[in-house]
Amino acid sequence: MRTDPDISSSSRRMYRRAGIGDIAHVVQHSRLLCRRFAPLGPGIVLVQSGRKIVRHRGEEITIGAGGLLLIPDGVDFDLINEPAPDAPYRAFALNFDSDLITRASIAEGRPIREIRAIENTLPDVEEACRRAMAAIAAGNDLPDAIAAARVSEVLLWLASYGHRFVPPARSERDDRMARLRKAIAADPACAWRAADAASLLCTSEPSLRRHLAAAGTSFRALLVDVRMSIALALLQSTDKPVTVIALDVGYDSPSRFSARFRARFDFPPSAIRGHRHEFDRNGIKSDRASAAAMAAE
Secondary structure (H helix, E strand, O other): OOOOOOOOOOOOEEEEEOOOEEEEEEEEOOOEEEEEEOOOOOEEEEEEEOEEEEEEOOEEEEEOOOOEEEEOOOOOEEEEEEOEOOEOEEEEEEEEOHHHHHHHOOOOOEEOOOOEEEOOOOHHHHHHHHHHHHHHHOHHHOOHHHHHHHHHHHHHHHHHOOEEOOOOOOOHHHHHHHHHHHHHHHOOOOOOOHHHHHHHOOOOHHHHHHHHHHOOOOHHHHHHHHHHHHHHHHHHHOOOOHHHHHHHOOOOOHHHHHHHHHHHHOOOOHHHHOOOOOEOOOOOEOHHHHHHHHHHO
């Protein structure tokens, strides 16, 4: 079995286990604003260094090193990952598969329906996260049932402190959107077409397009958004070259990928890895920062 990953390590890494969850160690060197960030599932973030600033429904939440952020399913928000003065922003993130939360059937604790912040890390939760991370990273070396139990332990510890993740209550439209996002996220490099997505959801293509239009989006916009969200996670949590990440999310052309990424997040992929940019207090790039970003491309 792989050795227990050290969540205090400075290296980027990401592991995923179908039906259970995924973990990532995020390392970011620039203070960057990500608008309308939509995690692919409920989860938690343990900040190791720097600060995470979240803006949601008119409120601003700031979590420093040692803080814990609880994120329910189906929310989107603006966020800023801010490096420390002498170190990059680092955080350990664990996303739970929604089916795992349903199977856990936890009744204790107050339901987490909005983003919730805990200023100081709960030691029991952090230790459970270490075991969950090792279980997800172990792959075939550990049976699925054992891995699921270790990730569920995080849910149980959180519930013991009064924080309970619950399966989302969705309308039929929301459920289709969630299923479609999950399917695309499972294979972002696929040459997805609306007809393929409709078939997967057991509906007609016109019906799918109507559902998406009612939600204020389109199939193409949703596809790009999911791909760019995954690209952001890969840039933050792996050391893969940008050209490889472009292929991973379905782009043969690195320049086209970079253009799509910039259009979605308003900064280039290179900004994540090590180029520092200047922002005002609201997280908006200054003209000098924008020029530097363009030069870096």
